[in-house]
Amino acid sequence: MSRTVKRAFKFRFYPSDVQAAQLARTFGCVRLVYNKALQARTEAWTLRQERINYNATSALLTGWKKTDELAFLSEVSSVPLQQALRHLQAAFTNFWAKRAKYPTFKSKKRSRRSAEYTASAFRWRDGTLTLAKMTQPLHIVWSRPLPEGCTPSTVTVSCDAAGRWFVSLLCEDVITPTGASGAVGIDVGIDSLLALSTGEKITNPRHERADRQRLACAQRDLARKQKGSANRAKARLAVARIHARIADRRRDHLHKLTTRLVRETQTIVIEDLAVRNMVKNHRLARAISDAAWRQLRTMLEYKAAWHGRDLVVVDRWFPSTRLCSACGALAQPMPLDVREWTCRCGSVHDRDVNAARNILAAGLAATACGDDVRPQRESSRTGQSSAKQEDPRATKGVPVL
Known part of the structure; x- marks a missing residue:
């Protein structure tokens, strides 16, 4: 319709x-x-x-x-x-x-x-x-x-x-509606912009890093100009044009990516991330801002509404990275440089793809028990969403590796 x-x-x-x-x-x-x-x-x-x-x-x-x-x-x-x-x-x-x-x-x-x-x-x-x-x-x-x-x-x-x-x-x-079926879980990252539960990983184009040298040269040129002069106004425009080029390329890539996901899949499951808090990490703030995770989610939200797709958002405290998607065991916290890990059941997991599969399972569990697709705004430590209550792998008593 x-x-x-x-x-x-x-x-x-x-x-x-x-x-x-x-x-x-x-x-x-x-x-x-x-x-x-x-x-x-x-x-x-x-x-x-x-x-x-x-x-x-x-x-x-x-x-x-x-x-x-x-x-x-x-x-x-x-x-x-x-x-x-x-x-x-x-x-x-x-x-x-x-x-x-x-x-x-x-x-x-x-x-x-x-x-x-x-x-x-x-x-x-x-x-x-x-x-x-x-x-x-x-x-x-x-x-x-x-x-x-x-x-x-x-x-x-x-x-x-x-x-x-x-x-x-x-x-x-x-x-005009287009036929779509199936469900996909999405885990966002920095090295790979998206990791899908199907195993596909989409490379992060890093638009800001590609133009970082040009931007630095333009900003140094702007810093040398006298305030209030015509040359400073020209240098400011040069910096603004580089920023506009970065933003335009990033927006174009995200539009193409989200349109493809919405047209091909009926149910899309993503994770609720507190990007505003994550950019307080000064080592990762620049890379997180360049990835534009919040803009990606915004595009998915309104395009899913347009095409009649189901967008499920999983609680941010759901331990998607540390859960084994094969046996359900919960591993110890691991640093960001660990990209692959082996479960005691013998399964070797890619960190991002495993997280995407767990996000998909949690989102389908939340949908099955009739919970709201938007997670609770308060911390799940005080009130857990059904995504955590439904999935037995994330409940209390799971063996820790």
Whole structure:
């Protein structure tokens, strides 16, 4: 059965000088409105214990436009400014639900420069896109076709640190189901990006390491430039382009890999990893960040939802590496440099493939007993998931080698 999903299609475009100046002003106004609204909401709660919602900040925005200091806010489209207030409201909603930290101010140098336009603020006609307050359509490079007959509901314009302009069109797309069967367990790593329970190991391309020398030279060149000079701005762009090249290659590889896994397999079992805690190990932080395990999981989650696949997440405390997938014996903790080990039953295990097979068994056990596919957020030392309760190999009393 076909599924209709909301999907963003991102394209690069090349604005004229007038359009670039207009969009730069819009980005600045969006950032200013977001920061002022955040300040107003923070002061209201700190001083009066009062919660200000989106409607109140929208009324404040109307008042700001009438002042002499902020009259320039009327020079840009009002829709991106209203969308900034809605994004702030969503940030506070996530904070109150304890899904995120308290919202922070947007920085001119570090924050993403973007503006979101709804259907009332752009014109889509015959494959051309014209934004509000502009007379000419954007010069978009159509690298792939949009779904036939679709009309964008939201348009997001952004500019990255390398000076590249992008437009993202949110459209409804129909996902045609493809036949898939079987289940696969996945163990992520550094030497091998993925080890599958089938025995296949996918090499980690290490995109950051491939460009590390170029990046180091560019960063040294940037460090020599005088702050505030035009040459420093050029050197900063050179560093940003190398970072963009690394990120683009990594994202492209992960997209191809996750698409292949989702199309070929019905049930995918992965391990819940605390990547934020793991990168605190300064010896492995660079390699873990280059592997992008969190980005891999995010892609698997939304692509599995699109194609109707089952994504099972096993508790992070499940001892997948030390369990023998043949007899179920639990070995002693082993250092990372041990890539193969022999069980007392005589089975010789590849560390990563054995972990992937145990992850698959634990995920199928969790599914069989009807537990939620998302593991418990608290430590399994206080409340174990069914993945650990169902599998007899991980229970108390298993002989330790």
